[in-house]
Amino acid sequence: MAVDYSALKAGGFMRQKQKDNFSLRLRTVGGTVTAEQLRTVQAVADEFGEGYIHLTSRQGIEIPFIKLADIEEVKRRLAEGGVETGVCGPRVRTVTACQGGRCCPSGCIDALDLAEKLDARYFGRELNHKFKFGVTGCQNNCLKAEENDFGVKGGVQVAWKEDACIGCGVCVKACRRGAITLEEGKITVDEEKCNNCGRCNRSCPTDAWDVTSGYMVSFGGTFGNNLKFGEGLLPFIRDEETLLRVADATIDFFAENGLPSERFFKTLERVGIDTFKVVVEKAYKGEE
DSSP: OOOOHHHHHHTTEEEOSSTTEEEEEBOOBTTBOOHHHHHHHHHHHHHHSSSOOEEOTTSOEEEEEEEGGGHHHHHHHHHHTTOOBOOOSSBBOOOEEOOGGGTOTTOSSOHHHHHHHHHHHHTTOBOSSOBOEEEESSTTOTTOGGGSSEEEEEEEEEEEOGGGOOOOOHHHHHOTTSOEEEETTEEEEOTTTOOOOOHHHHHOSSOOEEEEEEEEEEESOBOSSSOBOOBOOSOOBOSHHHHHHHHHHHHHHHHHHOOTTOOHHHHHHHHOHHHHHHHHHHHHHTOO
């Protein structure tokens, strides 16, 4: 009986150099796995693999040395423990994320929550080539947002509250960009220097800043054989609805304009980044 290796790869089973052995990629979101799921993965790796797993560079889990004859039983056992198989090939891949504001003091957004929403909306969608989302909670950029096809970085916009300020200057020292000055008791923020990190607000002892959380998006990044930082084409995005409109427009643009085996950044180079910018600007503004 012929083996449909393409279908197996689409379902997360990647052929190894050892005949009839596969490294099974599992579905994870933002590097988060429950203890119950881990117990299931351990049991499958012990019984059907070689007693170990591999943690990928994109927060995924792989179980090597799954035998061809065991694939259906492995899928059944994993499903019983609430573990889904991942995907490979030309489709939307695992969404990576840090923990963001859920746990991290520097986090400006709940990166895991956003990753779960992006995963539910796009994971496994068939495209011309693989497409990667990455979400990082702040300017520390632990998830290297610009190395993704669609990178999201959390940030804040701040507005000084004069009545609450005591003129201590702590925010001036906290700002790593030199964007804040204090003169004659007045705070000034240089918007061109500000990178929306929120350190001024976190350092303030009197809560003298109004803060609006939001997102900074980059497009067309990649890592590997071709290194390219994604480009920021839009202003600060202040709400999730707008962000998802922009993401929808990006995915649709790639689906409509990309060629087979062409990464997103190559599509942008061929079609023209300005052409794409018009599309996402319309999505940003909520225009048809």
